Amino acid sequence: MLYTLPELLAVLIVTCGIALQTVVGIGYGLVAAPLLYLIDPAYVPGPVLLVGFGLALMMVIRERRALRWRRVLPAIFARVPGAWCGAALLVALPQYALSLFFGFSVLTAVLLSLWRFSIPTTGTSLTIAGFFSGLMGTATSVGGPPIALVYQQQDRITARSEIAAFLLIGTPVSILMLIYKGSLDWHSAQLSLKMLPGLFLGFFLARLIDGKLTATSAKPLLLAVSGASALMVAIKGLIGWLG
Template sequence: MAEVAALGLGAWLVCAFAVFCGTFLQRLTGQGFGMVAAPIIALVAPEFLPAALLLLGTAVGLGATAFDRGAVARDELPAGFAGRAVGAVLATLIALALPDAAAFSAVVALVVYLGIALSLLGVRVEIRPATLFPAGVVAGLMGTLTAVGAPPMALLYQHEEQRRSAAMQNTFFAWGMVVSIASLAVAGLVRWPHVVLAVTLLPVSLVAIRASRPIARRVARASIRPYALTLAGLAATVLLLKQIL
């Protein structure tokens, strides 16, 4: 509790802003939570990443999935789920080797850049087990290390109908958060301060999910994606410059 209190109100409000924006975008598009929230939080509270954000992401993913569960194609889940689990285990081994918060912050920034690049690719990839599994592995690696795991699945589902795309991505996102936090917990990388910060920010996520409901019916995914990518890119750039300068 003392570590969370030591953040101060200003840093907590920055975290709350990041979580609200990330949750809002995640609900509408099936991606954006980690890509937006992780680099912003890393600026003020890198010691709480990725565990606190993964804990929050579990609630965000489940809440977002609940609204569009009728659009979830269950036959596509096993391969993606398996890949995400494998990626989470591999990422935990890497996380144990990261030397300090500065190195982790640099990893966050670079993964966000990779996520933006993947999101901007216009290639069409057939959705089948042979593509879902490797996409899940990459998402598990990215998501467990930095809480930015959506881009690989977003690449697969970017040409699908909006509701189906968001539903599938949110489902993979929720599962990914669960396996990632479980893997980190087994490795001893989840501590009580992470849990406390996540609990204090949970109401912010719930408000964001609620606020997105009326907008979800009117706003097309393509119309907000540029803003999400711009915000994520700016945050990652500031974070990277902070480590260099």
């Protein structure tokens, strides 16, 4: 399989995002999606979601002993209407509006990640987070921050495993909604296949840095990269709107 320079850069971005999420429970979509969008908008949301499903599957298999499926079920059920709304939004908006929505959604996700307000992990909070995760995840492929916000009080292993379980079931829901709305095609599948080496490289890299990198130490870099790239996407949409 031959790679162009932008495609190799995409693999590198995916590798870094996968390694971050495998270690701290969040980071793949937040870091990879806006950077990949700047390379080619076709990467978002379909290909990013397809690779994200592979990551969720690998993490659930690894963390299966720490999982409590019953607790995360409200979020999984709420993702369905959220994903439908996200897919409908994706079809309804023109390209410049999608860039604006995507950029400001990721910036909102960055601000949510900075929020230190304590939210208890209850059925109600998980339901609300699941809905917004479905909406944002389907429209922009960045659905992790709303659910991660609810898991701030949990330890790293619990949060990492249960967020992975949520994404394992929730991501295919978003993918099916995109297929139903005609927003996922063969080209998206090809881009996903080319990003697969980044999935396996990132998962392997995470084993080397796990324990050396924590959510606290990774957070400033993660949010800085995500915020800067999201701002560039928003500016790109603003230029399109004005031009």
